[in-house]
Amino acid sequence: MTPIMPDIQLIAIFPESILAIFACALFVMDPFIARDKKEQLGYFSLAGLCVSGVSTLFLWGKSISTFSGMIALDNYALFFKTLFLMISALIILMSIRYIKIERINLGEYYGLILFATIGMMFMPSATDLLSFYLSLELMSMSLYVLAAFMRKDPKSIEGGIKYFLTGVFSSGLILYGVAFLFGATGTTNLGEIAAFLQENGVTSSLSLIMAFVLLITGFGFKISAVPFHMWAPDVYEGSPTPVTAFLSAGSKAAAFSVMLRVFINAFALSSGNWWPVLWVIAVLTMTLGNLVALVQTNMKRLLAYSSIAHAGYLMIGLITASQIGYAAILIYLVGYVFMTLGAFTLIILLCSANMKGDQISDFKGLARTNPMLGLVFIIFALSLIGIPPSAGFVGKLYLFNSAIQGGFYWLAIIGILNSVVSLYYYFRVVQVMYMDEPNAGTVLSFSPTLKVALGITAFLTLFLGLYPEPIIKAAIDSVQIFL
Amino acid sequence: MIPLSYYVTVSTMMFVIGLVGILIRKNFLIILFSIELMLNAANINLVAFSHHFGEVDGQVISLFIITVAAAEAAVGLAIIIVLFRRKATTNVDELNLMKW
Amino acid sequence: MLKALLPSNYLPILVFFFIALAFGVVTIVAGYLVRPKNTYDQKLTPYESGILPETDARQRFPLRYYLIAMLFVLFDIEMVFLYPWAVSFNQLGLFALVEMILFLTILFVGYFYAWKKGALEWD
Numbered sequence: 001m002t003p004i005m006p007d008i009q010l011i012a013i014f015p016e017s018i019l020a021i022f023a024c025a026l027f028v029m030d031p032f033i034a035r036d037k038k039e040q041l042g043y044f045s046l047a048g049l050c051v052s053g054v055s056t057l058f059l060w061g062k063s064i065s066t067f068s069g070m071i072a073l074d075n076y077a078l079f080f081k082t083l084f085l086m087i088s089a090l091i092i093l094m095s096i097r098y099i100k101i102e103r104i105n106l107g108e109y110y111g112l113i114l115f116a117t118i119g120m121m122f123m124p125s126a127t128d129l130l131s132f133y134l135s136l137e138l139m140s141m142s143l144y145v146l147a148a149f150m151r152k153d154p155k156s157i158e159g160g161i162k163y164f165l166t167g168v169f170s171s172g173l174i175l176y177g178v179a180f181l182f183g184a185t186g187t188t189n190l191g192e193i194a195a196f197l198q199e200n201g202v203t204s205s206l207s208l209i210m211a212f213v214l215l216i217t218g219f220g221f222k223i224s225a226v227p228f229h230m231w232a233p234d235v236y237e238g239s240p241t242p243v244t245a246f247l248s249a250g251s252k253a254a255a256f257s258v259m260l261r262v263f264i265n266a267f268a269l270s271s272g273n274w275w276p277v278l279w280v281i282a283v284l285t286m287t288l289g290n291l292v293a294l295v296q297t298n299m300k301r302l303l304a305y306s307s308i309a310h311a312g313y314l315m316i317g318l319i320t321a322s323q324i325g326y327a328a329i330l331i332y333l334v335g336y337v338f339m340t341l342g343a344f345t346l347i348i349l350l351c352s353a354n355m356k357g358d359q360i361s362d363f364k365g366l367a368r369t370n371p372m373l374g375l376v377f378i379i380f381a382l383s384l385i386g387i388p389p390s391a392g393f394v395g396k397l398y399l400f401n402s403a404i405q406g407g408f409y410w411l412a413i414i415g416i417l418n419s420v421v422s423l424y425y426y427f428r429v430v431q432v433m434y435m436d437e438p439n440a441g442t443v444l445s446f447s448p449t450l451k452v453a454l455g456i457t458a459f460l461t462l463f464l465g466l467y468p469e470p471i472i473k474a475a476i477d478s479v480q481i482f483l
Numbered sequence: 484m485i486p487l488s489y490y491v492t493v494s495t496m497m498f499v500i501g502l503v504g505i506l507i508r509k510n511f512l513i514i515l516f517s518i519e520l521m522l523n524a525a526n527i528n529l530v531a532f533s534h535h536f537g538e539v540d541g542q543v544i545s546l547f548i549i550t551v552a553a554a555e556a557a558v559g560l561a562i563i564i565v566l567f568r569r570k571a572t573t574n575v576d577e578l579n580l581m582k583w
Numbered sequence: 584m585l586k587a588l589l590p591s592n593y594l595p596i597l598v599f600f601f602i603a604l605a606f607g608v609v610t611i612v613a614g615y616l617v618r619p620k621n622t623y624d625q626k627l628t629p630y631e632s633g634i635l636p637e638t639d640a641r642q643r644f645p646l647r648y649y650l651i652a653m654l655f656v657l658f659d660i661e662m663v664f665l666y667p668w669a670v671s672f673n674q675l676g677l678f679a680l681v682e683m684i685l686f687l688t689i690l691f692v693g694y695f696y697a698w699k700k701g702a703l704e705w706d
Contacts, residue, residue: 024692031699158578172521179528186536234581553660557653
């Protein structure tokens with residue numbers, strides 16, 4: 001018998017392979033490195049991310065579909081891969097000192113972040129239900145452990161358990177939806193599913209509706225959309241702060257990246273009548289997220305509710321089901337990632353041996369003692385609200401613009417009203433920073449790597465607001481695949 | 484030859500039992516069992532559909548799901564051991580440090 | 584109607600099921616009816632190879648046990664992938680061998696990590 005050579009082009013998974021080699025090497029090295037030298041592993045994983053990032057840049061512009069149509073490498077995937085690598089690098093930069101303070105400086109921490117990144121990087125590449133499910137699980141599984149990483153802290157354990165339970169529950173729903181999608185179409189390849197649906201025009205078969213409901217519920221949990229958001233504030237508050245940042249930036253962006261592929265390809269959003277469901281979820285998510293954020297006293301919970309609200313804005317792009325809407329999601333995600341990471345970096349800065357630093361009252365008078373920090377926080381606040389010149393403004397402009405062009409006027413109006421509401425709670429923090437008397441015992445735990453992370457996020461948030469053309473162009477290039 | 488709808492009925496029943504179990508049970512271990520039920524319901528569906536269409540795709544997915552379920556159970560047990568060392572309970576209702 | 588509901592291929596299994604059920608029920612009931620009923624403390628203690636039981640049998644297992652069991656499940660489940668590989672090895676040839684070596688290498692990294700961390704030591 002002649003051997004069958006399967007259709008494999010390793011170049012398509014080159015950046016992930018590099019990262020996987022680094023992650024495995026990290027786990028082998030970990031037992032041999034003394035407890036107080038674990039930051040070496042942090043630098044080692046940063047090196048891995050850099051190598052992987054460079055190889056990603058070399059792949060830009062390529063269009064490959066391989067592993068029997070399971071993995072696709074195109075501009076869309078590369079756009080997200082670059083974003084995830086940057087997120088991951090920033091997370092490691094802000095962790096190195098934090099995990100020493102919290103006494104969780106273990107090598108596994110970096111290893112798990114790398115594995116979660118690999119999962120995220122596969123997600124936008126997945127063009128098959130199997131590869132999509134596996135990459136989702138690789139990401140989630142690493143994040144469950146990371147969320148419960150502070151084993152001695154009851155809040156972290158509680159957050160970890162809540163995240164684990166909601167996570168596997170939503171994975172179960174998604175999986176059952178996948179089974180029904182397979183049952184409705186007889187194939188697991190997203191492209192073939194789309195072709196099948198176009199040919200047969202079954203947009204309302206029972207299996208398909210079941211699949212849609214299950215998938216939207218499962219993804220609703222992953223992106224923390226109302227009414228599936230209950231877990232987010234607790235998990236965000238309990239987890240170690242860099243992990244919270246990773247959850248809110250990385251896992252949300254990854255969930256959106258794969259959601260676009262699955263929903264646009266498999267459900268033919270533009271031709272189907274799915275939008276009323278998404279419309280209701282988006283409006284609920286925006287409104288509830290912003291309203292509940294008004295009464296928070298814990299900074300991490302406040303950012304959790306704000307990230308729920310941002311998920312609502314992002315869904316606008318999905319509802320419009322147009323090229324510009326999809327591009328707007330990508331543009332907004334880039335801005336969202338950097339401003340959220342920046343805001344979390346400030347919380348990490350306040351965390352020292354005798355203070356958690358996640359209460360709003362811990363920010364008292366910070367801008368008086370340290371004017372630079374006040375300025376940096378104002379940049380992030382402006383961006384989170386969506387006021388120019390900031391990355392958040394550009395993203396929101398494109399999102400609301402796509403809603404108006406698609407004829408969803410109410411959606412745009414509700415979105416803008418919500419942004420006005422959000423102004424109140426972000427500026428309450430700014431007010432606390434500028435108007436109140438400084439706390440006596442506040443110790444800022446600066447470290448060189450943290451400064452780098454803060455600098456990069458602040459710079460990019462401002463820079464993308466002033467000169468957004470490259471990102472807009474890249475985003476429009478990337479969504480060409482959905483034509 | 485058993486018709487396809489029988490398999491789908493069984494799997495739906497399993498899925499609903501799992502779903503209800505997760506929502507109403509208090510013991511973490513029982514919740515883990517319920518999650519396994521949900522995953523295996525999906526397995527039955529996939530294998531049945533795969534047999535129906537005469538394609539192996541679904542069966543391949545179910546092999547991977549078995550592995551993922553094992554990993555999930557391991558992570559879940561590890562987390563619950565951490566909780567048990569700390570609070571000597573497996574009741575998820577006692578996790579009430581954070582509200583609103 | 585009934586015939587449609589009861590696929591004939593599975594009838595033997597159903598019959599077998601009822602026979603098995605009946606066997607269990609009959610033996611228990613018969614034993615209950617026939618045996619003499621004089622019990623005393625000594626007789627009710629569990630029989631453990633002739634050694635007198637010291638404590639209650641329902642003890643907590645050491646946490647170690649769960650760790651070993653978890654590792655066993657994780658490494659055991661990988662067999663799921665070895666079976667299809669073995670079946671189709673002839674058609675895939677050298678390529679499959681390389682793939683499987685890669686797969687097992689990654690698995691071995693995990694094993695090495697668990698070993699070095701002392702997860703396999705009992706105390």
